Amino acid sequence: xxxxxxxxxxxxxxIAIPTPAFADGLKKHFENEGLNxxxxxxxxxxxxxxxxxxxxxxxxxxDGIVISxxxxxxxxxxxxxxxxxxxxxxxxxxxxxxIIFLSDESQGHPxxxxxxxxxxxxxFVKSAQKSEPLNIKQLIRCIxxxxxxxxxxxxxxxxxxxxxxxxFVNGGQSITINIESQGKDKGxxxxxxxxxxxxxxTSDVRESPAPPAPxxxxxxxxxxxxxxxxxxxxxxxxxxxxxxxxxxEDEVLWQLPPIKPKVIVRDxxxxxxxxxxxxxxxxxxxxxxxxxxxxxxAGRGYSVKVIECSGNKEFVYIERAYEGKxxxxxxxxxxxxxxxxxxxxxxxxxxxxxxxxxxxxxxLDMGCYEQSEYxxxxxxxxxxxxxxxxxxxxxxTIKRFIQTNRSVDQSRWSFLIPxxxxxxxxxxxxxxxxxxxxxxxxxPDPFRSQSDTDEEFDQLxxxxxxxxxxxxxxxxxxxxxxxxxxxxxxFFIYR
Numbered sequence: 001x002x003x004x005x006x007x008x009x010x011x012x013x014x015i016a017i018p019t020p021a022f023a024d025g026l027k028k029h030f031e032n033e034g035l036n037x038x039x040x041x042x043x044x045x046x047x048x049x050x051x052x053x054x055x056x057x058x059x060x061x062x063d064g065i066v067i068s069x070x071x072x073x074x075x076x077x078x079x080x081x082x083x084x085x086x087x088x089x090x091x092x093x094x095x096x097x098x099i100i101f102l103s104d105e106s107q108g109h110p111x112x113x114x115x116x117x118x119x120x121x122x123x124f125v126k127s128a129q130k131s132e133p134l135n136i137k138q139l140i141r142c143i144x145x146x147x148x149x150x151x152x153x154x155x156x157x158x159x160x161x162x163x164x165x166x167x168f169v170n171g172g173q174s175i176t177i178n179i180e181s182q183g184k185d186k187g188x189x190x191x192x193x194x195x196x197x198x199x200x201x202t203s204d205v206r207e208s209p210a211p212p213a214p215x216x217x218x219x220x221x222x223x224x225x226x227x228x229x230x231x232x233x234x235x236x237x238x239x240x241x242x243x244x245x246x247x248x249e250d251e252v253l254w255q256l257p258p259i260k261p262k263v264i265v266r267d268x269x270x271x272x273x274x275x276x277x278x279x280x281x282x283x284x285x286x287x288x289x290x291x292x293x294x295x296x297x298a299g300r301g302y303s304v305k306v307i308e309c310s311g312n313k314e315f316v317y318i319e320r321a322y323e324g325k326x327x328x329x330x331x332x333x334x335x336x337x338x339x340x341x342x343x344x345x346x347x348x349x350x351x352x353x354x355x356x357x358x359x360x361x362x363x364l365d366m367g368c369y370e371q372s373e374y375x376x377x378x379x380x381x382x383x384x385x386x387x388x389x390x391x392x393x394x395x396x397t398i399k400r401f402i403q404t405n406r407s408v409d410q411s412r413w414s415f416l417i418p419x420x421x422x423x424x425x426x427x428x429x430x431x432x433x434x435x436x437x438x439x440x441x442x443x444p445d446p447f448r449s450q451s452d453t454d455e456e457f458d459q460l461x462x463x464x465x466x467x468x469x470x471x472x473x474x475x476x477x478x479x480x481x482x483x484x485x486x487x488x489x490x491f492f493i494y495r
Contacts, residue, residue, distance in 0.1 A: 020355040064143035110164035112155035276381035278369040290365040291446040310367025390420035
């Protein structure tokens with residue numbers, strides 16, 4: 001009976017991928033295949049918190065974790081050795097869960113060799129997927145039936161020129177694992193190089209000079225017999241069509257086609273868009289700019305959510321001004337004005353929850369960049385706007401901000417300068433080479449549409465669509481007026 005219940009139980013998985021759009025797509029694919037996604041984590045700290053929570057819930061069994069090599073990245077630091085330690089901890093505490101690793105690092109990287117030494121065989125290397133595309137069925141199969149050692153042993157040979165921890169043994173050496181007790185940790189221990197004795201008394205790893213075949217860490221049966229059984233099962237499985245057919249570009253990790261039809265708005269394919277608005281200084285108007293942007297997008301048919309990440313708690317006063325002074329602002333965490341959802345400041349930003357909502361655009365009002373606790377979310381956003389002062393005596397803050405943050409990627413930055421003219425924008429661009437800068441016109445009520453502001457946002461979001469339509473409208477009006485004049489002249493001549 002228990003065996004039947006286990007077979008019919010939904011498999012529980014956690015997705016730990018730093019790209020929200022891809023993680024959301026993968027979640028939908030898993031759920032479409034009947035799996036239960038317990039959590040979507042876009043930062044490693046969130047993943048560790050969720051795993052700690054599961055340790056106190058023995059009734060919930062974790063069957064699989066899909067983890068990307070980019071989950072531990074902080075700004076420009078990949079922190080791969082830290083990631084290896086995290087995965088080893090997961091391997092020890094959730095030994096029955098299958099770990100599926102999606103790697104940005106190519107074959108030959110020490111990280112992959114260390115994963116294989118832990119007994120983690122479900123490894124998918126991004127560069128290899130160009131010739132053998134990944135599909136969702138493969139990922140699900142890895143949860144129930146891990147890949148064979150023979151499929152990943154090539155990763156044990158790594159480039160010694162890549163800087164890595166000294167304690168890691170050469171991945172090309174053969175090892176055997178002796179499990180002394182059923183009651184101890186089921187996860188593998190890291191191997192120690194021969195002929196030296198193990199560094200720790202708890203390590204069960206010894207070097208074997210010439211074993212007939214490497215022993216799989218996760219099994220306690222004869223390796224050859226086990227592999228034959230696995231190969232037999234694998235040969236009986238039908239061929240599964242690929243769902244990842246597009247080419248994988250260098251700057252993009254794994255991509256999944258959507259399950260639902262894409263939404264078409266103004267003949268444009270629209271997907272989830274995360275927009276971050278931060279200030280180069282305190283009090284430059286990030287909230288005002290965020291509201292302007294939200295109402296502009298909502299007016300064009302998009303579903304928009306604005307999240308207060310500045311910690312200023314100004315959204316409470318906005319709700320009170322809109323709903324009335326007697327409204328209970330603590331009753332809910334969010335409210336709606338003119339079709340835009342506003343999420344009030346909270347001590348814990350759950351981005352995974354927000355990016356999986358039905359909204360097509362998520363705007364993060366981050367306040368001053370230097371004081372923000374969510375700079376990682378700023379650099380992860382698809383569009384990154386920086387509000388800066390335009391006064392001649394304050395323009396130096398733009399150059400200072402650029403120079404102070406030279407270590408981060410600035411290619412997606414766009415500066416928004418309130419209350420300036422075109423000449424000022426040109427001057428700012430001249431002083432700061434290769435930056436993108438736009439003016440924000442005087443716009444006292446951000447909840448009302450204003451034509452000059454719409455034109456500026458058109459340049460940002462739609463390539464000047466309103467400007468072109470307005471010019472086309474004026475041309476059509478002049479043409480119609482001309483026809484009317486010619487008609488009157490003809491009428492008076494031939495009447």
